[in-house]
Amino acid sequence: MKDTVKYFDKLTFALLLLLALVGILLVYSAGHSSGETHYLKQIAWLAVSLLAFVAVFSLKTEFIFRKAFVIYLALLAVLVLQLALGGTIARTKSWFRLWGIGFQFSEFVKVPLAVYLAKLLAHIDQFDGRAYLKMIVAIFVPVALIVLQPDMGISFILCGFIPLAMLLKKARPTLVLITVLLAVAAGVIGWHSLLKPYQKERIVSFMDPAQYKDSTGYHIIQSRIAIGSGGLAGKGYLKGSQSRYQFLPARHTDFIVSVIGEEFGFLGVSMLFFAFFLVFYRHLRFKHQNDEEFYFVYLFNGLVLFQFLVNVSMAIGLFPVLGISLPFVSYGGSSLLSLFIGEAVIFRIKVNTYLT
């Protein structure tokens, strides 16, 4: 126990905690003018997430990877159940109410999928066609179930596992080419059959926001105005007019970066980014006991990085608005809980190095 505390990566954990606390402050700022109390819920979710962190941290990693396939199957079952019974919020079935609390189960796919993929990769000697197919199926089944809800944001983020896995396994050029072709095909099919008009419009409006300034382009334009008007030092906490006067849409979730950009300026944004960078960077420095651990850290850390990049690019109009939140900072209990569970596994792996 003493050693566990000794070798625990306290700095990185402090950074994560800091991100979550900053998130609560920003969620408060985003909602206080309209009397929203999301920040209270977020505080509660943070408490739950920390408990879950402790619980998962105390599990042996061996146990987690042994049960990988079972957890993965259980997850698929939940997703199917959710499709059948899920309540509808904002035109999607991505919300699942349990004991009066709304859960967004698609968020919880991240960790088990990373665990299962890590195990797959660890057992593959040669990344050949067979192995490739296995991996694609493992990712696409949950993704497809989530697409049906539909939750395009998380589906898109989960697809980030594919390039990550291929980079880690040094996939051959032919497989890379096949993946690119598959992505194009999925894009074309998705565009014509899966995407609803409003979703298409979001993607198109990203190319020319001014033309859609009254509908979906509005988000991008207002977000850029918020960030740009923040300047070097920002307008001050709770003083962002874009946020306070409610020009900024989804400001407590997808556009939380715009709130920090407006109220704390470039300096605030830089500090936030630097905190993220430190977390990602420090997670790469560890010694593993088995290959599953190595792959898991890279997959999960990589996925969080991917989500971070997509969210931030979205806020300044470099990426289409897909409904992707900023990890640890944005409002959203399921996301926070899922991320802290994943982090618990990473922290455990990092401690293991020194304990054995």
Added chain:
Amino acid sequence: MYLSKRKLTPEFIKRAAILSTVLMVALFTSLFVAFWSIQVVNNEQYRLLAMRNITRTIGLPAPRGLIVDRSGRVLAENRINFTLYLVRENVEDLEKTIQRASFFSGKSVAAIRQVIDKYKNYAMFYRIPVRSNLPQGTVVFIQSRQEEFPEFEIGIEPNRTYPLAQRAAHVLGHMSEVSEAELAGLDPGVYRLGDRIGRSGIEKQYEPFLNGAKGKQTVIKNSVEKVQQISDVTQPVIGCTIVLTLDLDLQRAVEDLLGDENGVVGVMDLASGGILALASKPAFDPEAFSREMTDGEWQAIRNDLRNPLQDKFLQGAYSPGSVFKIVMALAGLQEKLITPAHAEFCSGSQAFYGRAFRCWKPGGHGTVNLFTALQDSCNIYFYNLGQRMDIDTIARYARMLGLGEASGIDLPNERTGLVPDSAWKLETFQQRWFPGETISVSIGHGQLNVTPAQLLKLMATVALHGRMPTPHLLQRIERQGKVVREFSPEFKRVDIAAEHFEQVIEGLFRVVNQEGTGRAARVPGVDICGKTGTSQIIAKDNPQYKRLTKEKRFMPHSWFVSFAPRRNPRLAMVVLVENGGDAGAIAAPLAGQIYRRYFADERHR
């Protein structure tokens, strides 16, 4: 499944860590650059955009300038009015809002939709005027429950009012809302949709002066709530005061004397050409247009056969009848076709070009010269004069004396009337002029038609022996007590010898003072000169004439055009009583009473 043993080499792991770090540094660097570019390099641009998001500039309507008479008595002013505005950006449920707007304004749901549609190209925060002159009760109701109706605003604004109701209505004119089509041609900084603009009379003529300068205030708002903070207020500036030449006392007298008759009275001050009184009946209440008129009210005004909106002084076209004999006499004298002593014999009827033309007096006037012909308005004398003059000469003199063209008075929408000549006939009917037609024209009938304004100008020119004044209503324009523009009288010289005017005046003097047709206008102590005229609605040779003219609407219009006193004339006057019958019995005594009133007033002695 078993857990794999470590198979990854330390080199691989090291390379993975290094590559990942390099990649991350590259990605984070690009993010820093992107945010630096937006937040620091382009900060100014986005700061302005953010500012524009939260500021709303609202126009503050300016009170319209006053219209006063020559001694400063108010004819048109402003009073406080409550306007109901709808702001679309605060609408939660449009259908509910439309229902409410209909309830508050008393307008139909369809009408409300129409109003909203009209403003569809305006910014969402633009205040759409739904109804002005909102009743106090509604104002209190909405204001006390403002929280419930965030989409409605009550504006407290000046609105046009005419304290004397129908008095001088045609001079003052009326106002109404500008249309979208008109706005295209107007300065957007001055007029916006929902504003009112002068439509007729002085309100239209001096619109640029009367219309004050709008103020504005900048309000900081959020995207869903109400006013947060007001800054940067520019107060509106009231429009200029228009001082008219009208004399309210005389105006009242004239209107009261005209009573219920339909017709026109215009009185001109001969020293300047300024109009002292101008009445056109029936009149209308200009304020009805400043209020929100109901469809019923509007239809009643539009469908009134008596056409109350028409200013008969400028827009009524009438045959001048015997008043035209003045033009004939002047033309004959100037063309040396007659001298005052020239005589004709009137037997009551005379044949011209194979057709009998009658005098109005069946028994005839016997031998008449210029003076007696004017005095008794003998037709035969002027038929003979007409026969010796061709139509183009008559038309030339008529135009020289101001007929057939706008009088130039400073009021909008003036008609020109018609002076026929051979070229006109050829162009209009592709026919040459028949000499027989000239005979009718020479006593003011035929195609000839004139406005009362033209005859007033004609009589003023006669009174002034050929100095032709431009009639006008504007005395001066004042901006905040300072005179901006003062009217300077304009006179034009008519190319007819002054002695001929004196000879005609002798005839006109006899009309009133020597038992002539206008003797009923006589006022002891005032030398009035004038000419009667009767303008037939139905031709006298119509077999039904006697029966029909018992009905008021078929009775002839009666003219009396005059000036006084004979020496150093001060006033010129036109009186037209529609369907008045015999001019000598109706128009002339009315004019006499007006002179009596005017000269009885000490100030005018």
